[in-house]
Structures are given as C-alpha cells and as structure tokens.
Amino acid sequence: MGGDLFMVRDSFMLENQIPLWLISLIYPDYKSLLCCYLSGIVFGDQRMQTLPWENGVGREPTHLFEALICAYLSPHETQKNSTTPTNSLRVFKKYIPFFMRYIQAKEKKSRSRTTWKMINNSFRSATDLKAKGVHFRRSSNCLTDIKFFSFAFYAELHLPFSYITYNSMVFFSNAIALEMSPEAGYSTYGMTTYFTFMKTLIHNVNDIKVLREKGVLYSLLATDEDVVALFKSIDTFGFAIEDYFTDVKERIEDHCNSKCRTWMAELINTKFKSPWTVMALAAASFLLCLTFLQTYYTINPATN
Known part of the structure; x- marks a missing residue:
C-alpha cells in the first residue's frame, strides 16, 4: 500500500x-x-x-x-442540473418573468466595463459569497466547468469537484509548472486558471468548510487548516486566462454589488437562519390575522 x-x-x-x-x-x-x-x-x-x-x-x-x-480538463460526466439552475430557480423564472428581464437588463448594462475594471474585480471568499446569498453547487469533474446563475435575492455558483490528497501539492505544482513551461506553447492554462480562481475563494478554514459541505472539495488531509495551507503554498502569481471565467466574475460582481439582493440575503441569513424563527414568524402572522378579524367583527358584528 x-x-x-x-x-x-x-x-x-x-x-x-x-x-x-x-x-x-x-x-x-x-x-x-x-x-x-x-x-x-x-x-x-x-x-x-x-x-x-x-x-x-x-x-x-x-x-x-x-x-x-x-x-x-475534459468533461466525462456531468451531474444532473450541474450547469443549469435548480428546480426552484426555474419555477421562479417561470412565474416572475418581469423581474428576470429587469435584472438581466441591469446586468447587461453594468457589464460594459473597461479592461482595468475587469482586471481589478473585487472578489470575495466563499464565506463572503455565502453571506451575499450565493449558494454553492457541484458541477462536474472538468476543472474549467465553473458557472454562475444570478436571480432576484438568490444566486448559485457551480464549481467542479476536486479531491485534495497528500499528493495534491506535487500534482498541482507540477501541472502549473508544465503549463508555464516554454515548451507548452499549446497549453490552455486550464489548471493554472482553475487554481487561481479557487485561491480567491479560499482564505480560511470557514471557506473550506463551506465548499466541503457542498461536495465541491473532498479532503483526505487531517484538518481544514492543512487544505488552506496547501492552497496558499502553491503560487500562481495571479496568472489566469480571463476568457475562462470573465463572465462568471462579472456576474458575481453584479450580484454582490446589488444592494437589494444583499439586503435580502442578509435578512434571510440573520433573521431566518433557523427554522424555528420561520415557524415563529408564521405563528405570529397567524395570530395577528386572528386578532385583526376578531377586532373587525367586534366593531362590525354580523347581522342576520
């Protein structure tokens, strides 16, 4: 063994x-x-x-x-619903087309950026994106299969799943070195771009926990701290082929810069994080309706 x-x-x-x-x-x-x-x-x-x-x-x-x-870097098998929104999002899109057209028009208008703005995109960690209403989903095995779907008050970032083992340091280091070598003129820099993108998502152990719970990362290392150390130890010098994930980064930026979306996400994450809070709100609303009806019929009693 x-x-x-x-x-x-x-x-x-x-x-x-x-x-x-x-x-x-x-x-x-x-x-x-x-x-x-x-x-x-x-x-x-x-x-x-x-x-x-x-x-x-x-x-x-x-x-x-x-x-x-x-x-x-080659897709062999894609999970069901890996590159499309979930069923709940499709229902939302079906029944609220007006808001969808409005949001898409706003995103198209804001996406006309200069080259400097595209390079200087402020990007968030996985924990920050979760707080902004971004949910993580597992896409496929292909490391360039990264897509982002944004809706009103809700978004999904689909990431490829990756196994982190004790050999990952050697593998990623040599893969990046091979893509960077002068002999690899044919290289698409897929591994380097993927690793650069993931380094922007992973800042601490909380980010690892978010991605691991969603099935994006599988780790055989002893602790999440070891996974963070692995991603930080491999330097890509920020190099990436922007053609891969430019649209993804722009959509994430648009979603996070929308005050309406972020306010709703913060409301859900802080006030409705527990199911007991939702049940308490429903019970309070029900009692309020009963109180209103009781007051109404007291003032205006029903006559035969």
Whole structure:
C-alpha cells in the first residue's frame, strides 16, 4: 500500500514522465490501461471508458502526466442540473418573468466595463459569497466547468469537484509548472486558471468548510487548516486566462454589488437562519390575522 502511494506521487513529477508511445509498445491494450489509471486518479473509480482526446477534446498528450491533466480538463460526466439552475430557480423564472428581464437588463448594462475594471474585480471568499446569498453547487469533474446563475435575492455558483490528497501539492505544482513551461506553447492554462480562481475563494478554514459541505472539495488531509495551507503554498502569481471565467466574475460582481439582493440575503441569513424563527414568524402572522378579524367583527358584528 505504501509503495503504491509513493509510486503515484512519483508519477506526478515532470522528470519521471513516461512517453505514451513507450507504454503502447510495452502493453498492447494500453488504452484500457490508461483509462483505468486516469479514472482511478480523477474519479476514484473505473467509470472512464474512452480516453479524453479520442472524443475530439484537445490533442493527444505526449506523456502520462500530460494525459492526467487532459483528463482533469475534459468533461466525462456531468451531474444532473450541474450547469443549469435548480428546480426552484426555474419555477421562479417561470412565474416572475418581469423581474428576470429587469435584472438581466441591469446586468447587461453594468457589464460594459473597461479592461482595468475587469482586471481589478473585487472578489470575495466563499464565506463572503455565502453571506451575499450565493449558494454553492457541484458541477462536474472538468476543472474549467465553473458557472454562475444570478436571480432576484438568490444566486448559485457551480464549481467542479476536486479531491485534495497528500499528493495534491506535487500534482498541482507540477501541472502549473508544465503549463508555464516554454515548451507548452499549446497549453490552455486550464489548471493554472482553475487554481487561481479557487485561491480567491479560499482564505480560511470557514471557506473550506463551506465548499466541503457542498461536495465541491473532498479532503483526505487531517484538518481544514492543512487544505488552506496547501492552497496558499502553491503560487500562481495571479496568472489566469480571463476568457475562462470573465463572465462568471462579472456576474458575481453584479450580484454582490446589488444592494437589494444583499439586503435580502442578509435578512434571510440573520433573521431566518433557523427554522424555528420561520415557524415563529408564521405563528405570529397567524395570530395577528386572528386578532385583526376578531377586532373587525367586534366593531362590525354580523347581522342576520
């Protein structure tokens, strides 16, 4: 068992890479072997049946580690409702179209920003976004599958799920180094952009707790402090391809800058956080209605 763990860790090192053509010479059915290996690392099971680049997603990688990065950046399976709003949001959109059109028009108008404003977007941590009425949902395995849906007083940020293990430091460091290397001119910088985005969400253990409870992060580390330390220790120098998540960041900015939305979110988080508070409000409203009816019929008694 211990040997297998060290072997996986060593396979993430750039200096230990094995060309895929060499694997094809050693093992005849190398495609099935690669599917088994990549699926075990990315998903923890054997669900992958075809290699990512065989579906027309990117070019064929040159070595094993590049194949693993390709697997992380290629969508193999998307959860139900992963890239669409939840049922409650669809109902809201169906029955209140006026407010939806108004909000979309406001967002379109405010999205006409200069380049400097786009670069200088003030971004919030996961805890801050939750306080602003943003709910986190799990999207898919693809690390660039990040989407944001904003509605009146409510929003959803869909993030890909990621497994954090004791080998994640080596994996992400080498993946970012590979994308940054001069030889990787074909790179889409998907891993680097994803990690830069997640670093803006994770500031402390409370952010880890929010993402872990929503199934976005799975951690095998001892504590949440270790996960925070991992994200802080890997430096991407703020580099990111803005084409990936520009629209997502702008929508988050629009949602958080809306006073009406944030006030309603703060009201729900502070006053209606407990179900007992909601029940007490309903009971008080019911008693108020009874008192009003009693007063009305006392002043205006019913006549036969």
